[in-house]
Amino acid sequence: MSAAERILERDGIQALTLRATARAAGVSHAAPASHFGDLTGLLSELAALGYRRFGKAVFEAMEAAGEDPRARMKAMGRAYVGFARKHPGLFSLMYRSERLDPARPALRDAIAEARSALRAAASARAQEQPLPPLQTAAQSAALWALVHGFAVLLIDGRLSALIASLPGEEGADTLLEAVLATARVGE
Incomplete structure (x- = not known):
């Protein structure tokens, strides 16, 4: 592997x-x-490995952030993008459903584990500020779209010119923090 x-x-x-x-x-x-x-089997097992690592990275980041649901949400976003930056090929493969076999037990279980780590952040936030189910789902989808989109744009090099135009020592991490703040993640 x-x-x-x-x-x-x-x-x-x-x-x-x-x-x-x-x-x-x-x-x-x-x-x-x-x-x-076959190749689909190899790719599916490799994606399963990615999802297990991803879930672990997200869970560990949220645990390190403490009990504050807002801090946990930000930590989850940073860990999501951080995983994509560290493992761009694996990250891209994980979201190439046309190349994967979702019926493979290893892949199915690894996706479920990763989703449970992401749900943990959302449920902690929901307990702090109860919302109707549709609003809770909308917040989860919005956060996912935000960090996934940022990660894809970053690893595809689409943010390079924007990052290069930032003043001083500011880079991708600073831009991510500003994006999370603009979207009011963790507030």
């Missing part, structure tokens, strides 16, 4: 094949097929 992840991060999803994975891992060309079945 580590060989596949290295190829994904270094060369992108288009370079990730069963044959390339076997070559990088130093095993027979048939080994990945016997273990994963």
